[in-house]
Amino acid sequence: MLKITIVIPVYNRKNITIAGLNNLGDALNYYRQNGFKSLDVNIVVANDGSTDGTGEWIRANRPDVYIVEGTGNLWWSGSVNAGMRYAIDELGASHILLWNDDIICAKDYFFELEKVVTANPQYLQSILVSKVFWLNGNGRLFNFGAYYNKANGKKVLIGLNEQDTFNQVIRVDWSGGMGTVIPVEIIGRIGYLDEVNLPQYHGDIDFFLRAKEQGYATYAIPWLKVYNNAATTGVVKAKKIKDFKILFKSNRSLYNFKQNCYFNERHSNTLVSWLLLFKSYVAVVVKSLL
Numbered sequence: 001m002l003k004i005t006i007v008i009p010v011y012n013r014k015n016i017t018i019a020g021l022n023n024l025g026d027a028l029n030y031y032r033q034n035g036f037k038s039l040d041v042n043i044v045v046a047n048d049g050s051t052d053g054t055g056e057w058i059r060a061n062r063p064d065v066y067i068v069e070g071t072g073n074l075w076w077s078g079s080v081n082a083g084m085r086y087a088i089d090e091l092g093a094s095h096i097l098l099w100n101d102d103i104i105c106a107k108d109y110f111f112e113l114e115k116v117v118t119a120n121p122q123y124l125q126s127i128l129v130s131k132v133f134w135l136n137g138n139g140r141l142f143n144f145g146a147y148y149n150k151a152n153g154k155k156v157l158i159g160l161n162e163q164d165t166f167n168q169v170i171r172v173d174w175s176g177g178m179g180t181v182i183p184v185e186i187i188g189r190i191g192y193l194d195e196v197n198l199p200q201y202h203g204d205i206d207f208f209l210r211a212k213e214q215g216y217a218t219y220a221i222p223w224l225k226v227y228n229n230a231a232t233t234g235v236v237k238a239k240k241i242k243d244f245k246i247l248f249k250s251n252r253s254l255y256n257f258k259q260n261c262y263f264n265e266r267h268s269n270t271l272v273s274w275l276l277l278f279k280s281y282v283a284v285v286v287k288s289l290l
Contacts (some may be wrong), residue, residue: 002117002124004181005042005087006097009079011072013101014054016229017045020101021062031110038114041097044087046079048072066091075251077195077203080177084192088184095184098177098204102229104135105179112223113181126217127186127208130179130224131166139163142228145172145220148209153264153273155205158220172220174208179226186211200251202263209267247284255284 006024010017021043028041043065047055049072058065068082080098087093106112117123132142143157144166155174159166190210193203208218248257264273 001038001040003040003042003092003094004097005044005083005091005093005095006099007044007046007080007083007087008099008101009046009048009074009076009083009177010050010054010101011048011079012050012052012054014050014052014057017054017101018057018061020099020103021045021058021065023104024099025062025064027105027107027109030107031114034111038118039110041110042066042087042091042093044068044083044091046070046074046083048074048079075195075199076177076201077193077199080203081192081195084187088187093184096182096187098180098182100176100178100228103132103178104227104229105130106225109179109224109226112221112225116221116223117181122217123219125183125185126219127183127211128181128224129172129175129218129220130226131164131220131222132176132178133164133225133227134161135227135229137227137230141166142230143175144222145170145175145218146205148173148205148267150268151270151272152276153268153270154276166220166222168222170220172218173212174205174218175220176204178228179224180204186214186216189216190214197262198259200259201254201256202259206263206266244285244288247288248281255281257281 045058045065046068048070055067058067068086070079070082074082084096087096129145131144134140134142141159141162141164144159146158147156193207198206247253247255260277264277
């Protein structure tokens with residue numbers, strides 16, 4: 001039996017967290033009530049200092065969920081790391097399933113996961129990523145994994161905004177934390193997420209690429225389906241001149257200058273990649289001003 005621990009970082013969005021946990025509970029109940037036995041699943045919520053009653057609600061209503069408390073300064077990577085450490089050290093997890101509180105999974109998600117991990121021994125030693133749809137997107141994809149081009153630093157989401165036509169397992173370079181299965185063996189080999197240099201964005205991509213460098217494969221699995229809420233994303237543009245400081249310095253921004261430069265230097269560091277990175281900043285400034 002595989003000991004899988006779902007790790008969910010949360011911070012001050014109680015209603016979203018409640019909806020996500022309830023959906024996850026329904027999917028796990030469906031799995032367990034239908035007699036499937038290959039997966040022993042626990043849930044760990046890394047609550048990074050929420051002040052909106054998130055932790056209190058979980059303790060009162062979901063006693064099956066383990067809570068790891070943060071100080072409010074962990075951000076995404078640090079919260080995930082805290083949850084993974086608890087899962088490994090305290091719960092003896094063999095695999096981590098990264099999850100976000102704003103995703104909804106298909107009812108048969110864990111039934112399909114069991115079929116996948118028991119079908120091919122290679123999958124037990126590899127990273128597995130889910131097919132991510134837009135919530136209420138009428139079947140449009142957010143991604144079916146992604147590719148990374150070391151020569152130019154480009155990150156390409158597979159199937160972005162397309163109708164789903166993917167029905168085969170494919171090799172990919174990376175994905176996010178929405179339905180990602182990671183063997184604990186890989187964490188032991190390459191370490192945890194880089195919470196110091198990449199506290200919010202790119203910590204997931206960096207982890208995937210480091211795993212790939214050590215010879216581990218990542219597979220996108222078409223039968224593992226989750227749905228992402230686009231309304232809960234981070235800072236992506238400036239509305240006023242003073243917002244550019246936030247856009248380029250905030251951990252919640254995809255355009256955090258320091259972190260983007262660090263990531264590019266670590267994984268590409270070519271002239272083309274630096275030119276394209278500079279071009280992306282020019283584009284976001286122009287877009288914001290317009």
